[in-house]
Amino acid sequence: MDPKNKTKIVLITGGSRGIGKSIAISAAKRGIDVILTYNSNPEQGRAVANEINDNGGKAVALHLDTSRTDTFDGFADQVSHLLKSEWSRNHFDYLVNNAGIAQRSLIKDTTEEIFDKIVNVNFKGVFFLTQKLSSLITDGGQIINISSALARFAFPGVAVYGALKSALEGLTRYFAKEYAERKIRVNSVAPGTIDTDFGGGKGDESHRKQLASMNALGRLGQADDVGDFVASMLSDDSRFVNAQRIEVGGGIMI
Ligand SMILES: NC(=O)c1ccc[n+]([C@@H]2O[C@H](COP(=O)([O-])OP(=O)(O)OC[C@H]3O[C@@H](n4cnc5c(N)ncnc54)[C@H](OP(=O)(O)O)[C@@H]3O)[C@@H](O)[C@H]2O)c1
Numbered sequence: 266m267d268p269k270n271k272t273k274i275v276l277i278t279g280g281s282r283g284i285g286k287s288i289a290i291s292a293a294k295r296g297i298d299v300i301l302t303y304n305s306n307p308e309q310g311r312a313v314a315n316e317i318n319d320n321g322g323k324a325v326a327l328h329l330d331t332s333r334t335d336t337f338d339g340f341a342d343q344v345s346h347l348l349k350s351e352w353s354r355n356h357f358d359y360l361v362n363n364a365g366i367a368q369r370s371l372i373k374d375t376t377e378e379i380f381d382k383i384v385n386v387n388f389k390g391v392f393f394l395t396q397k398l399s400s401l402i403t404d405g406g407q408i409i410n411i412s413s414a415l416a417r418f419a420f421p422g423v424a425v426y427g428a429l430k431s432a433l434e435g436l437t438r439y440f441a442k443e444y445a446e447r448k449i450r451v452n453s454v455a456p457g458t459i460d461t462d463f464g465g466g467k468g469d470e471s472h473r474k475q476l477a478s479m480n481a482l483g484r485l486g487q488a489d490d491v492g493d494f495v496a497s498m499l500s501d502d503s504r505f506v507n508a509q510r511i512e513v514g515g516g517i518m519i
Contacts, residue, residue, distance in 0.1 A: 272323075274357035275499055276300040276344065278331055278394070279364030281310035283461030284411065287492025288361055289313055293322035295496055300344065300357065302329035304364065325351060331364045331390030332382065337397040344401055356403040359499045362391045363411040367464025368426040380425050388429045388436075395440060404447040407503075409495055410437050412455040414514045430455070434510050441508035450507040454495055457514020459486040481516030490515075 275292050279285040280301025289301045290313070299317055303310025303326055310326035317324035325347060329340055348354045366386045370379055391410060402408070415423055416430035434453045441451040458476045460467055467473050467485060477485050491513050498506070 271354065272296065272298050272352075273359065273499065274298045274300065274348070274352065274354070275359040275361060276302075276357050276398070277361040277363055278302045278329060279304070281306055281313055281326070283463060284456060284459060284488050284491045284495075285361070285363040286313050287488040288363065288495045289324065289492075290317060291489070291492045291496035292499055293317040293320070293324060295499070296322075297359075297496070297499055298322065298352070299324040300327060300347065301325075302327050302331075302364070304328070304330050323351075329364075329394075331394060332385035334385075334389065334393045337394055340394075341397045341401065344398065348401070356401055356406075358403045358406045360395065360398060360402055360406075360408045361411065361495060362395065362408070364390070365411065365463075368423050369464060371422055372424050375425060383425045383429060387426065388432055391433060392436065399444065399449075402447075402449060404449065406449050407499065408440060408444070408449060408451040409498060410434075410440075410451070410453040411491075411495075412437075412453040412510065414455050414457045414512055414517045416455055416510075417512070418518055437510070438508045445507075450503075452498070452503075452506060452509045452511065454491065454498070455510055455512040455514070456491045457486050457512065457517040459488060459491055461488055479517055480514055481519055484515065486513070486515060 275297050277285050277289050280289040281303035289299045314324040314326040410433050412433050413430040415427035416434050437451050437453040494513050
């Protein structure tokens with residue numbers, strides 16, 4: 266049994282940079298303990314955990330490649346051992362499926378290799394990681410899938426990415442349906458154009474201005490615009506919000 270009135274724990278994939286890092290730091294500021302994952306850059310992952318630990322929070326960084334479904338059983342075991350050794354617990358409270366990769370190829374140039382890579386990280390990985398970790402999530406906990414405004418409209422060069430984010434929003438509803446028996450809520454948060462290194466960054470000044478002009482607030486989003494919002498959902502204040510898509514994009518394409 267996990268202790269009552271315990272500190273909440275969130276597991277965030279891709280918590281070493283950009284939006285995931287912001288979610289981790291903002292959650293820690295709200296008193297939530299953090300397990301974050303990195304893929305290619307262990308130093309950045311550990312630096313985020315150190316920043317949280319140095320500021321009175323508690324965080325651990327683990328390696329995870331969300332395209333490697335064959336490693337997910339081992340990762341779930343690692344999380345289970347970590348929960349016991351660091352928190353004397355069997356469960357964590359919130360899962361944020363944030364890790365993702367971009368696409369920059371027109372349909373005519375999209376190879377099967379590019380297609381499979383994006384599917385594996387942005388959709389298949391989310392499905393099977395959630396499946397493998399679900400027994401470690403507290404009943405009454407929450408899952409948040411990071412989608413994209415591109416799930417709602419189309420631009421050239423991101424067909425597979427955008428279609429998969431739409432699929433992820435559909436999957437969010439199916440997760441919510443099946444995990445409802447354990448009162449686990451599942452929502453998706455869809456960022457607009459956020460100024461991170463995603464897909465190589467947001468380009469030169471004129472491109473950035475064009476992207477900024479696409480939303481009603483007239484600016485590029487910052488990682489903290491999304492991170493603070495997602496962290497704010499990790500509480501009982503959102504207790505009746507379930508199976509929803511919430512866009513954080515400053516009113517993009519309205
Ligand atoms: N930025 C935007 O404009 C925007 C807009 C809409 C939606 N989103 C979504 O927001 C999420 C985060 O994007 P971001 O802008 O923060 O991206 P980012 O700055 O590029 O950071 C990506 C994060 O994901 C991790 N990652 C990449 N490939 C991975 C893999 N195969 N396995 C596990 N982790 C992996 C990276 O870890 P390493 O560095 O260690 O490899 C990093 O922590 C993504 O799902 C993205 O689709 C972003």
